[in-house]
Amino acid sequence: MARILGGIGTSHAPSLAFAQDAGKQNDPEWKAIFDAYHPAQEWLRKEAPDTVVLIYNDHMNTFSDIVPTIAISVGETNPVIDEGWGKRPYPDCPNDPELAWHMVNHLVEHDFDITTCMSQQVDHGMLTPIALLFEAPWPVRIIGVSINAVQHPLPSPRRCWNLGREIRRAIEDYTQDTKVVILGTGGLSHQTTGPGFGHVNPDWDQNFMTLLEIEPETLADYSQDEIMLLGGTESVEVVNWICMRGILSDQVRRVHRFYAAPMLTGYGLLVLEENSNGER
Amino acid sequence: MPKPPKSQLASGQSSQGSYKPLHLPPSIIVYDGPRALRGHRLNKFALSIRDEENRRQFVADEEIFMKAAGLTEKERDMIRRRDWLEIVNYGGNMYAMIKVARALGISQARVGAQMRGEDFEEFMASRPVGSTGIASRNDLGAWRD
Numbered sequence: 001m002a003r004i005l006g007g008i009g010t011s012h013a014p015s016l017a018f019a020q021d022a023g024k025q026n027d028p029e030w031k032a033i034f035d036a037y038h039p040a041q042e043w044l045r046k047e048a049p050d051t052v053v054l055i056y057n058d059h060m061n062t063f064s065d066i067v068p069t070i071a072i073s074v075g076e077t078n079p080v081i082d083e084g085w086g087k088r089p090y091p092d093c094p095n096d097p098e099l100a101w102h103m104v105n106h107l108v109e110h111d112f113d114i115t116t117c118m119s120q121q122v123d124h125g126m127l128t129p130i131a132l133l134f135e136a137p138w139p140v141r142i143i144g145v146s147i148n149a150v151q152h153p154l155p156s157p158r159r160c161w162n163l164g165r166e167i168r169r170a171i172e173d174y175t176q177d178t179k180v181v182i183l184g185t186g187g188l189s190h191q192t193t194g195p196g197f198g199h200v201n202p203d204w205d206q207n208f209m210t211l212l213e214i215e216p217e218t219l220a221d222y223s224q225d226e227i228m229l230l231g232g233t234e235s236v237e238v239v240n241w242i243c244m245r246g247i248l249s250d251q252v253r254r255v256h257r258f259y260a261a262p263m264l265t266g267y268g269l270l271v272l273e274e275n276s277n278g279e280r
Numbered sequence: 281m282p283k284p285p286k287s288q289l290a291s292g293q294s295s296q297g298s299y300k301p302l303h304l305p306p307s308i309i310v311y312d313g314p315r316a317l318r319g320h321r322l323n324k325f326a327l328s329i330r331d332e333e334n335r336r337q338f339v340a341d342e343e344i345f346m347k348a349a350g351l352t353e354k355e356r357d358m359i360r361r362r363d364w365l366e367i368v369n370y371g372g373n374m375y376a377m378i379k380v381a382r383a384l385g386i387s388q389a390r391v392g393a394q395m396r397g398e399d400f401e402e403f404m405a406s407r408p409v410g411s412t413g414i415a416s417r418n419d420l421g422a423w424r425d
Contacts, residue, residue, distance in 0.1 A: 059375040084379030196307030197392035200409040
């Protein structure tokens with residue numbers, strides 16, 4: 001039977017990728033942030049998942065003319081692309097089409113209208129966290145679940161939470177002996193558009209991470225408008241974290257938590273381990 | 281975003297039904313249907329320079345590239361003037377437009393400072409952002425009826 005080992009919430013900001021590719025891991029302004037990923041890497045090495053279900057949002061790189069509200073990668077491979085500033089030196093991400101199709105079948109049967117995507121291109125929403133958490137060649141298969149966080153109308157936090165609950169049931173229903181880790185990527189507070197550019201809200205970000213851990217369903221009651229006011233227009237992608245948390249159970253143990261907001265984005269990192277797996 | 285006056289709804293607002301609707305301030309520019317429709321040409325043009333050869337051609341001769349991309353004179357003029365605030369109000373999406381800015385060697389922080397109407401140095405002096413005192417939906421009273 002498939003087993004959910006835990007979940008990780010992490011920012012996917014391109015600034016992290018630029019710093020990583022420029023080898024700034026030990027620069028004073030970056031060291032604490034990159035060091036913060038070590039406990040998460042260690043936990044992943046110990047848990048050794050087979051597949052990562054990565055809840056993220058595309059940024060007009062796969063979806064622009066056609067914008068699905070929820071899309072799942074179902075092909076053999078998710079190709080790494082040039083987002084406009086040069087392709088990062090990383091291999092394409094292998095998918096887990098068998099589990100992906102199982103999820104799609106289950107979700108559609110339970111009234112979630114899923115767009116299937118044979119070639120879901122890997123933009124920073126997927127690659128920033130993957131490159132921070134794993135070393136290439138990727139030791140895991142990666143199923144991308146893309147939630148529209150770009151073109152309004154956006155799905156509500158409640159909808160994303162419910163999507164998470166249903167993905168959990170799909171994975172629990174999967175008969176292969178697959179170990180699964182969930183990633184929710186994006187945020188936390190940031191605004192890249194308009195006169196409110198640079199909006200960062202550490203108070204809300206810290207509260208968000210606390211609520212996500214101990215009282216997650218209260219976040220499902222927030223509206224996207226409330227999230228925009230609290231965290232900035234582009235922070236609506238925190239629904240990816242809410243969906244991730246919806247996939248986990250009530251019984252999680254916090255392994256690691258980190259937060260910093262040095263410039264334009266609240267960098268959050270939260271590692272939650274499942275304690276509900278019986279004979280582990 | 282300016283700090284709002286102290287919330288009048290600090291407590292006793294635990295269920296969704298008791299929250300009044302929000303008034304979004306002008307600092308929140310929502311990329312919605314009308315903007316996506318109007319900005320379609322601009323965004324398509326911006327996304328096309330993900331291709332390295334397109335990027336090279338655009339930087340080599342912006343005018344020729346923008347005309348070939350079918351941008352209107354008004355749209356070309358906004359790019360010419362690097363008026364990022366007008367561009368996003370019109371319907372350019374920043375996820376697409378940042379590709380244009382970066383191709384032109386303009387950093388995101390500089391694009392942002394300009395949209396805020398600040399000098400770059402002035403903007404950088406505002407970093408890092410400290411405590412806002414606004415930690416949850418209970419603190420959004422200033423934007424409700």
